Amino acid sequence: MKKDITSAQLQQVYDLGCLFVLQKISLAEALDQLVDSLDMNQTSATNYMRNFVTFSEGKVYKRAMSALSYQIFLSRLYNDLSSSEFEQVIKSVERHLEYRWSKSKAKHKEVRALVDSYRAKLAQQAVSPVYPDEVSVLPSEFTEGSIKQVTINAYERNPKARAACIAEHKAICQVCNFDFEAIYGAIGKGFIHVHHKVELATIGESYQVDPINDLIPVCPNCHAMLHTEEPAMDIEKLKLTMS
Ligand SMILES: [Zn+2]
Ligand SMILES: [Zn+2]
Known part of the structure:
Protein backbone atom coordinates (compact mmCIF):
# COMPACT_ATOMS: atom_id res chain seq x y z
CA MET A 1 0.00 0.00 0.00
CA LYS A 2 1.16 3.48 -0.78
CA LYS A 3 2.19 5.43 2.30
CA ASP A 4 0.79 8.93 2.51
CA ILE A 5 3.34 11.66 2.58
CA THR A 6 3.55 13.31 6.00
CA SER A 7 3.39 16.91 6.99
CA ALA A 8 7.05 16.89 8.12
CA GLN A 9 8.08 15.52 4.73
CA LEU A 10 6.09 18.20 2.96
CA GLN A 11 7.69 20.98 5.00
CA GLN A 12 11.02 19.52 3.96
CA VAL A 13 9.99 19.36 0.30
CA TYR A 14 9.10 23.03 0.58
CA ASP A 15 12.42 24.01 2.18
CA LEU A 16 14.45 21.93 -0.25
CA GLY A 17 12.35 23.13 -3.17
CA CYS A 18 13.16 26.74 -2.24
CA LEU A 19 16.87 25.95 -1.98
CA PHE A 20 16.72 24.27 -5.36
CA VAL A 21 14.87 27.20 -6.96
CA LEU A 22 17.51 29.50 -5.46
CA GLN A 23 20.16 27.24 -7.00
CA LYS A 24 21.72 26.56 -3.61
CA ILE A 25 21.46 22.80 -4.11
CA SER A 26 21.01 20.50 -7.09
CA LEU A 27 17.89 18.47 -7.69
CA ALA A 28 19.88 15.30 -7.00
CA GLU A 29 21.01 16.63 -3.59
CA ALA A 30 17.47 17.59 -2.68
CA LEU A 31 16.18 14.17 -3.66
CA ASP A 32 18.96 12.41 -1.74
CA GLN A 33 17.97 14.28 1.39
CA LEU A 34 14.32 13.40 0.99
CA VAL A 35 15.02 9.75 0.32
CA ASP A 36 17.75 9.28 2.95
CA SER A 37 16.71 11.31 5.92
CA LEU A 38 12.96 11.40 5.42
CA ASP A 39 12.38 7.92 4.13
CA MET A 40 10.44 8.97 1.04
CA ASN A 41 10.67 6.72 -1.96
CA GLN A 42 12.58 8.01 -4.95
CA THR A 43 9.53 8.26 -7.20
CA SER A 44 7.34 10.24 -4.88
CA ALA A 45 10.28 12.47 -3.84
CA THR A 46 10.91 13.21 -7.52
CA ASN A 47 7.24 13.87 -8.25
CA TYR A 48 6.80 16.14 -5.29
CA MET A 49 9.91 18.16 -5.99
CA ARG A 50 9.02 18.54 -9.69
CA ASN A 51 5.47 19.59 -8.85
CA PHE A 52 6.56 21.99 -6.16
CA VAL A 53 9.12 23.73 -8.33
CA THR A 54 6.76 23.95 -11.30
CA PHE A 55 3.79 25.31 -9.42
CA SER A 56 5.78 27.68 -7.20
CA GLU A 57 6.87 29.29 -10.49
CA GLY A 58 3.25 29.53 -11.60
CA LYS A 59 3.58 26.92 -14.34
CA VAL A 60 1.21 24.08 -15.13
CA TYR A 61 1.92 20.67 -13.65
CA LYS A 62 0.10 17.41 -14.21
CA ARG A 63 0.86 15.01 -11.39
CA ALA A 64 -1.61 14.88 -8.52
CA MET A 65 -0.67 16.00 -5.00
CA SER A 66 -2.43 15.30 -1.73
CA ALA A 67 -4.77 17.88 -0.18
CA LEU A 68 -2.33 18.18 2.73
CA SER A 69 0.41 19.23 0.30
CA TYR A 70 -1.75 22.03 -0.96
CA GLN A 71 -2.53 23.16 2.58
CA ILE A 72 1.13 23.32 3.50
CA PHE A 73 2.57 24.66 0.26
CA LEU A 74 -0.08 27.31 -0.30
CA SER A 75 0.03 28.66 3.24
CA ARG A 76 3.81 28.98 3.09
CA LEU A 77 3.85 30.45 -0.39
CA TYR A 78 1.15 32.91 0.65
CA ASN A 79 3.52 34.21 3.33
CA ASP A 80 6.67 34.05 1.27
CA LEU A 81 5.60 35.47 -2.09
CA SER A 82 4.29 38.84 -3.16
CA SER A 83 0.58 38.93 -4.00
CA SER A 84 1.22 38.95 -7.74
CA GLU A 85 3.56 35.98 -7.53
CA PHE A 86 1.11 34.13 -5.34
CA GLU A 87 -1.65 34.83 -7.83
CA GLN A 88 0.43 33.04 -10.47
CA VAL A 89 0.67 30.03 -8.17
CA ILE A 90 -3.10 30.02 -7.65
CA LYS A 91 -3.61 30.21 -11.42
CA SER A 92 -1.37 27.24 -11.95
CA VAL A 93 -3.28 25.22 -9.34
CA GLU A 94 -6.54 26.20 -11.05
CA ARG A 95 -5.25 25.03 -14.40
CA HIS A 96 -4.10 21.82 -12.79
CA LEU A 97 -7.55 21.29 -11.28
CA GLU A 98 -9.22 21.83 -14.64
CA TYR A 99 -6.97 19.15 -16.04
CA ARG A 100 -7.64 16.76 -13.16
CA TRP A 101 -11.33 17.50 -12.67
CA SER A 102 -12.58 14.98 -15.19
CA LYS A 103 -10.52 12.23 -13.57
CA SER A 104 -11.55 12.45 -9.93
CA LYS A 105 -13.97 15.15 -9.03
CA ALA A 106 -14.54 14.30 -5.36
CA LYS A 107 -10.88 14.12 -4.50
CA HIS A 108 -10.32 17.67 -5.66
CA LYS A 109 -13.22 19.36 -3.96
CA GLU A 110 -11.11 20.07 -0.88
CA VAL A 111 -8.33 21.62 -2.94
CA ARG A 112 -10.86 23.61 -4.94
CA ALA A 113 -12.28 25.06 -1.69
CA LEU A 114 -8.78 25.92 -0.50
CA VAL A 115 -7.97 27.67 -3.77
CA ASP A 116 -11.23 29.62 -3.53
CA SER A 117 -10.38 30.80 0.00
CA TYR A 118 -7.00 32.11 -1.23
CA ARG A 119 -8.73 33.76 -4.19
CA ALA A 120 -10.93 35.60 -1.69
CA LYS A 121 -7.88 36.65 0.35
CA LEU A 122 -6.19 37.99 -2.77
CA ALA A 123 -9.30 39.92 -3.75
CA GLN A 124 -9.41 41.55 -0.31
CA GLN A 125 -5.74 42.40 -0.53
CA ALA A 126 -6.18 44.05 -3.90
CA VAL A 127 -7.91 46.97 -2.19
CA SER A 128 -5.00 47.46 0.23
CA PRO A 129 -1.86 49.28 -0.80
CA VAL A 130 1.28 47.31 -1.59
CA TYR A 131 3.85 47.48 1.18
CA PRO A 132 7.48 47.97 0.25
CA ASP A 133 8.47 44.74 1.98
CA GLU A 134 5.82 42.78 0.12
CA VAL A 135 7.66 43.31 -3.11
CA SER A 136 9.96 40.39 -2.48
CA VAL A 137 10.59 38.20 -5.45
CA LEU A 138 11.45 34.57 -5.81
CA PRO A 139 14.28 33.61 -6.02
CA SER A 140 16.38 36.60 -4.98
CA GLU A 141 14.73 37.32 -1.64
CA PHE A 142 13.48 33.96 -0.52
CA THR A 143 15.21 34.43 2.81
CA GLU A 144 14.23 34.09 6.43
CA GLY A 145 14.50 37.85 6.82
CA SER A 146 11.87 38.61 4.24
CA ILE A 147 9.61 35.90 5.59
CA LYS A 148 9.78 37.45 9.03
CA GLN A 149 8.95 40.91 7.75
CA VAL A 150 5.92 39.72 5.88
CA THR A 151 4.74 37.98 9.05
CA ILE A 152 5.02 41.21 11.00
ZN1 LIG B 1 4.02 60.45 7.12
ZN1 LIG C 1 4.81 48.88 10.34
Whole structure:
Protein backbone atom coordinates (compact mmCIF):
# COMPACT_ATOMS: atom_id res chain seq x y z
CA MET A 1 0.00 0.00 0.00
CA LYS A 2 1.16 3.48 -0.78
CA LYS A 3 2.19 5.43 2.30
CA ASP A 4 0.79 8.93 2.51
CA ILE A 5 3.34 11.66 2.58
CA THR A 6 3.55 13.31 6.00
CA SER A 7 3.39 16.91 6.99
CA ALA A 8 7.05 16.89 8.12
CA GLN A 9 8.08 15.52 4.73
CA LEU A 10 6.09 18.20 2.96
CA GLN A 11 7.69 20.98 5.00
CA GLN A 12 11.02 19.52 3.96
CA VAL A 13 9.99 19.36 0.30
CA TYR A 14 9.10 23.03 0.58
CA ASP A 15 12.42 24.01 2.18
CA LEU A 16 14.45 21.93 -0.25
CA GLY A 17 12.35 23.13 -3.17
CA CYS A 18 13.16 26.74 -2.24
CA LEU A 19 16.87 25.95 -1.98
CA PHE A 20 16.72 24.27 -5.36
CA VAL A 21 14.87 27.20 -6.96
CA LEU A 22 17.51 29.50 -5.46
CA GLN A 23 20.16 27.24 -7.00
CA LYS A 24 21.72 26.56 -3.61
CA ILE A 25 21.46 22.80 -4.11
CA SER A 26 21.01 20.50 -7.09
CA LEU A 27 17.89 18.47 -7.69
CA ALA A 28 19.88 15.30 -7.00
CA GLU A 29 21.01 16.63 -3.59
CA ALA A 30 17.47 17.59 -2.68
CA LEU A 31 16.18 14.17 -3.66
CA ASP A 32 18.96 12.41 -1.74
CA GLN A 33 17.97 14.28 1.39
CA LEU A 34 14.32 13.40 0.99
CA VAL A 35 15.02 9.75 0.32
CA ASP A 36 17.75 9.28 2.95
CA SER A 37 16.71 11.31 5.92
CA LEU A 38 12.96 11.40 5.42
CA ASP A 39 12.38 7.92 4.13
CA MET A 40 10.44 8.97 1.04
CA ASN A 41 10.67 6.72 -1.96
CA GLN A 42 12.58 8.01 -4.95
CA THR A 43 9.53 8.26 -7.20
CA SER A 44 7.34 10.24 -4.88
CA ALA A 45 10.28 12.47 -3.84
CA THR A 46 10.91 13.21 -7.52
CA ASN A 47 7.24 13.87 -8.25
CA TYR A 48 6.80 16.14 -5.29
CA MET A 49 9.91 18.16 -5.99
CA ARG A 50 9.02 18.54 -9.69
CA ASN A 51 5.47 19.59 -8.85
CA PHE A 52 6.56 21.99 -6.16
CA VAL A 53 9.12 23.73 -8.33
CA THR A 54 6.76 23.95 -11.30
CA PHE A 55 3.79 25.31 -9.42
CA SER A 56 5.78 27.68 -7.20
CA GLU A 57 6.87 29.29 -10.49
CA GLY A 58 3.25 29.53 -11.60
CA LYS A 59 3.58 26.92 -14.34
CA VAL A 60 1.21 24.08 -15.13
CA TYR A 61 1.92 20.67 -13.65
CA LYS A 62 0.10 17.41 -14.21
CA ARG A 63 0.86 15.01 -11.39
CA ALA A 64 -1.61 14.88 -8.52
CA MET A 65 -0.67 16.00 -5.00
CA SER A 66 -2.43 15.30 -1.73
CA ALA A 67 -4.77 17.88 -0.18
CA LEU A 68 -2.33 18.18 2.73
CA SER A 69 0.41 19.23 0.30
CA TYR A 70 -1.75 22.03 -0.96
CA GLN A 71 -2.53 23.16 2.58
CA ILE A 72 1.13 23.32 3.50
CA PHE A 73 2.57 24.66 0.26
CA LEU A 74 -0.08 27.31 -0.30
CA SER A 75 0.03 28.66 3.24
CA ARG A 76 3.81 28.98 3.09
CA LEU A 77 3.85 30.45 -0.39
CA TYR A 78 1.15 32.91 0.65
CA ASN A 79 3.52 34.21 3.33
CA ASP A 80 6.67 34.05 1.27
CA LEU A 81 5.60 35.47 -2.09
CA SER A 82 4.29 38.84 -3.16
CA SER A 83 0.58 38.93 -4.00
CA SER A 84 1.22 38.95 -7.74
CA GLU A 85 3.56 35.98 -7.53
CA PHE A 86 1.11 34.13 -5.34
CA GLU A 87 -1.65 34.83 -7.83
CA GLN A 88 0.43 33.04 -10.47
CA VAL A 89 0.67 30.03 -8.17
CA ILE A 90 -3.10 30.02 -7.65
CA LYS A 91 -3.61 30.21 -11.42
CA SER A 92 -1.37 27.24 -11.95
CA VAL A 93 -3.28 25.22 -9.34
CA GLU A 94 -6.54 26.20 -11.05
CA ARG A 95 -5.25 25.03 -14.40
CA HIS A 96 -4.10 21.82 -12.79
CA LEU A 97 -7.55 21.29 -11.28
CA GLU A 98 -9.22 21.83 -14.64
CA TYR A 99 -6.97 19.15 -16.04
CA ARG A 100 -7.64 16.76 -13.16
CA TRP A 101 -11.33 17.50 -12.67
CA SER A 102 -12.58 14.98 -15.19
CA LYS A 103 -10.52 12.23 -13.57
CA SER A 104 -11.55 12.45 -9.93
CA LYS A 105 -13.97 15.15 -9.03
CA ALA A 106 -14.54 14.30 -5.36
CA LYS A 107 -10.88 14.12 -4.50
CA HIS A 108 -10.32 17.67 -5.66
CA LYS A 109 -13.22 19.36 -3.96
CA GLU A 110 -11.11 20.07 -0.88
CA VAL A 111 -8.33 21.62 -2.94
CA ARG A 112 -10.86 23.61 -4.94
CA ALA A 113 -12.28 25.06 -1.69
CA LEU A 114 -8.78 25.92 -0.50
CA VAL A 115 -7.97 27.67 -3.77
CA ASP A 116 -11.23 29.62 -3.53
CA SER A 117 -10.38 30.80 0.00
CA TYR A 118 -7.00 32.11 -1.23
CA ARG A 119 -8.73 33.76 -4.19
CA ALA A 120 -10.93 35.60 -1.69
CA LYS A 121 -7.88 36.65 0.35
CA LEU A 122 -6.19 37.99 -2.77
CA ALA A 123 -9.30 39.92 -3.75
CA GLN A 124 -9.41 41.55 -0.31
CA GLN A 125 -5.74 42.40 -0.53
CA ALA A 126 -6.18 44.05 -3.90
CA VAL A 127 -7.91 46.97 -2.19
CA SER A 128 -5.00 47.46 0.23
CA PRO A 129 -1.86 49.28 -0.80
CA VAL A 130 1.28 47.31 -1.59
CA TYR A 131 3.85 47.48 1.18
CA PRO A 132 7.48 47.97 0.25
CA ASP A 133 8.47 44.74 1.98
CA GLU A 134 5.82 42.78 0.12
CA VAL A 135 7.66 43.31 -3.11
CA SER A 136 9.96 40.39 -2.48
CA VAL A 137 10.59 38.20 -5.45
CA LEU A 138 11.45 34.57 -5.81
CA PRO A 139 14.28 33.61 -6.02
CA SER A 140 16.38 36.60 -4.98
CA GLU A 141 14.73 37.32 -1.64
CA PHE A 142 13.48 33.96 -0.52
CA THR A 143 15.21 34.43 2.81
CA GLU A 144 14.23 34.09 6.43
CA GLY A 145 14.50 37.85 6.82
CA SER A 146 11.87 38.61 4.24
CA ILE A 147 9.61 35.90 5.59
CA LYS A 148 9.78 37.45 9.03
CA GLN A 149 8.95 40.91 7.75
CA VAL A 150 5.92 39.72 5.88
CA THR A 151 4.74 37.98 9.05
CA ILE A 152 5.02 41.21 11.00
CA ASN A 153 2.80 42.86 8.46
CA ALA A 154 0.06 40.28 8.67
CA TYR A 155 -1.64 42.51 11.25
CA GLU A 156 -1.03 45.56 9.13
CA ARG A 157 -2.54 43.84 6.11
CA ASN A 158 -5.60 42.42 7.81
CA PRO A 159 -8.33 44.16 5.77
CA LYS A 160 -10.91 44.32 8.56
CA ALA A 161 -8.49 45.68 11.15
CA ARG A 162 -7.22 48.16 8.57
CA ALA A 163 -10.69 49.40 7.80
CA ALA A 164 -11.52 49.82 11.50
CA CYS A 165 -8.25 51.68 12.12
CA ILE A 166 -8.83 54.08 9.23
CA ALA A 167 -12.46 54.63 10.21
CA GLU A 168 -11.19 55.81 13.60
CA HIS A 169 -8.04 57.75 12.66
CA LYS A 170 -8.81 58.76 9.02
CA ALA A 171 -6.55 57.98 6.04
CA ILE A 172 -4.03 60.61 7.11
CA CYS A 173 -0.47 59.97 8.25
CA GLN A 174 -0.40 60.25 12.03
CA VAL A 175 3.27 61.20 11.97
CA CYS A 176 3.54 63.89 9.25
CA ASN A 177 -0.17 64.53 8.49
CA PHE A 178 0.23 63.63 4.82
CA ASP A 179 -3.20 63.26 3.22
CA PHE A 180 -3.08 61.42 -0.13
CA GLU A 181 -6.48 62.62 -1.27
CA ALA A 182 -5.63 66.26 -0.51
CA ILE A 183 -2.45 66.04 -2.58
CA TYR A 184 -3.30 63.53 -5.34
CA GLY A 185 -7.05 64.01 -5.60
CA ALA A 186 -9.36 61.09 -6.34
CA ILE A 187 -6.64 58.50 -6.98
CA GLY A 188 -5.23 59.14 -3.50
CA LYS A 189 -8.54 58.65 -1.73
CA GLY A 190 -8.24 56.09 1.05
CA PHE A 191 -4.58 55.35 0.32
CA ILE A 192 -2.53 54.91 3.47
CA HIS A 193 -0.39 52.30 5.20
CA VAL A 194 -1.36 50.95 8.57
CA HIS A 195 1.41 50.39 11.09
CA HIS A 196 1.17 47.83 13.88
CA LYS A 197 2.59 49.37 17.05
CA VAL A 198 2.79 46.33 19.27
CA GLU A 199 6.13 44.59 19.56
CA LEU A 200 5.74 41.07 18.23
CA ALA A 201 7.97 39.58 20.92
CA THR A 202 5.37 40.58 23.52
CA ILE A 203 2.45 39.01 21.65
CA GLY A 204 1.01 35.79 23.02
CA GLU A 205 -0.92 33.21 21.08
CA SER A 206 -4.31 34.54 22.12
CA TYR A 207 -3.45 38.04 20.94
CA GLN A 208 -6.15 39.79 18.97
CA VAL A 209 -5.27 42.97 17.23
CA ASP A 210 -7.03 46.07 18.58
CA PRO A 211 -7.41 48.12 15.38
CA ILE A 212 -7.83 51.42 17.19
CA ASN A 213 -5.06 51.24 19.78
CA ASP A 214 -2.61 48.85 18.14
CA LEU A 215 -2.76 50.11 14.56
CA ILE A 216 -2.03 53.58 13.27
CA PRO A 217 -2.31 55.09 9.77
CA VAL A 218 1.03 56.30 8.42
CA CYS A 219 2.28 57.31 4.98
CA PRO A 220 4.75 54.93 3.27
CA ASN A 221 7.69 57.27 3.98
CA CYS A 222 7.02 57.49 7.69
CA HIS A 223 6.25 53.78 7.74
CA ALA A 224 9.64 52.98 6.26
CA MET A 225 11.32 55.28 8.82
CA LEU A 226 9.50 53.59 11.71
CA HIS A 227 10.92 50.27 10.55
CA THR A 228 14.50 51.45 10.46
CA GLU A 229 14.64 50.23 14.05
CA GLU A 230 13.78 46.85 15.42
CA PRO A 231 11.43 46.72 17.18
CA ALA A 232 9.84 49.53 15.21
CA MET A 233 10.43 53.07 16.44
CA ASP A 234 7.84 54.78 18.59
CA ILE A 235 5.57 57.19 16.66
CA GLU A 236 6.37 60.04 19.08
CA LYS A 237 10.09 59.51 18.67
CA LEU A 238 9.78 59.76 14.88
CA LYS A 239 7.78 62.97 15.22
CA LEU A 240 10.58 64.44 17.33
CA THR A 241 13.17 63.31 14.80
CA MET A 242 11.48 65.21 11.98
CA SER A 243 12.62 68.72 11.31
ZN1 LIG B 1 4.02 60.45 7.12
ZN1 LIG C 1 4.81 48.88 10.34
